[in-house]
Amino acid sequence: MAKILLTEENFKKLDEVIKNNKGKKGALMPVLHEAQKLFGCLPIEVQKVISEKLNMPMAEIYGVVTFYSQFTLEPKGDFTIGVCLGTACYVKGAQKIIERIKKEINIDIGATSPDGKFTLEATRCIGACGLAPVLTVNEDVYGRLVEADVPGIIAKY
Ligand code: FES
DSSP states (O other), X not given: OOOOOOOHHHHHHHHHHHHHHTXXXXXXXXXXXXXXXXXXXXXXXXXXXXXXXXXXOHHHHXXXXXXXXXXXSSOXXXXXXXXXXXXXXXXXXXXXXXHHHHHHHOOOTTOBOTTSOEEEEEEOOOSOGGGOSOEEETTEEEOSOOGGGHHHHHHTO
């Protein structure tokens, strides 16, 4: 089950991270990376602390967090399913694969299942165009997919 780790101890560690980076040029990115590692995600409560202590506007921090796909506002599931929507995969029917996954696990792109098991994401080209359409589950890559492959892949997890 994916959890947000908003413990006092983690906030203390975040303070340290901020102290070590404050005043440095480009301090925000390393602070966000460390904060995401500590808390598992970057919810508004965490962004507020960073905003106050780094003296940066919330809007700027929120903008960065939502722009980069490595940051998330909510905790991710144990397994992240990434469906490539790059050109090659798109042409070979990635959209259908996504629709089938949505139906199987009942979540939308960007969402995490209520049991915390799966997060569904659309990704850019992962460099495996020869295997299009491609999906990944954490580090595992599946290629040359047809819709009917989807339930079997999900069942493995
Ligand atoms: S477009 Fe999907 S792997 Fe390149």
